Amino acid sequence: MSDWTPEAGTPPVSTPDEPEDGEPAAAAPSHEPAGPAPLGIVRTPTGHAAVDARLERLADADHLPADGHIEVYEDVHRGLRAELTSLDARPAAVPGPPGTPSAYDNTHDHRS
Numbered sequence: 001m002s003d004w005t006p007e008a009g010t011p012p013v014s015t016p017d018e019p020e021d022g023e024p025a026a027a028a029p030s031h032e033p034a035g036p037a038p039l040g041i042v043r044t045p046t047g048h049a050a051v052d053a054r055l056e057r058l059a060d061a062d063h064l065p066a067d068g069h070i071e072v073y074e075d076v077h078r079g080l081r082a083e084l085t086s087l088d089a090r091p092a093a094v095p096g097p098p099g100t101p102s103a104y105d106n107t108h109d110h111r112s
Helices: 049-063 066-088
Strands: none
Touching: 049 066
C-alpha cells in the first residue's frame, strides 16, 4: 500500500472501471451462458386430458438449461406416442347377457 496522496488541484486518475467523467462504466459483457428463460409459447388445449397433460409437461423445459430440454422432449414424445398407440388398441369388451360370448372373446371357438 502506498502513502502517496494526490496534491490539491491534481485531477483524479481514472481506473478501468470508472471513466474520467466520474460515472461508473457499464458492466462488461458476460461470456457466461444465459440462464433459463420461458419461451412464451402458448399451448392450446386439445380437449383430450391425457394429451393436454403431456403438452403441459413441455413447460418444465422453460426452467431448465438447454442441455436439460432433451429429457423433457423425449418424455413428452414417449407419452404422446403411447396415447396414439392406445387409439389403435382394441376397445374393452362390452359385457352382454350372461352366457353370450363377447365379439372380442378369444376363449371360445366362434367358427361353429
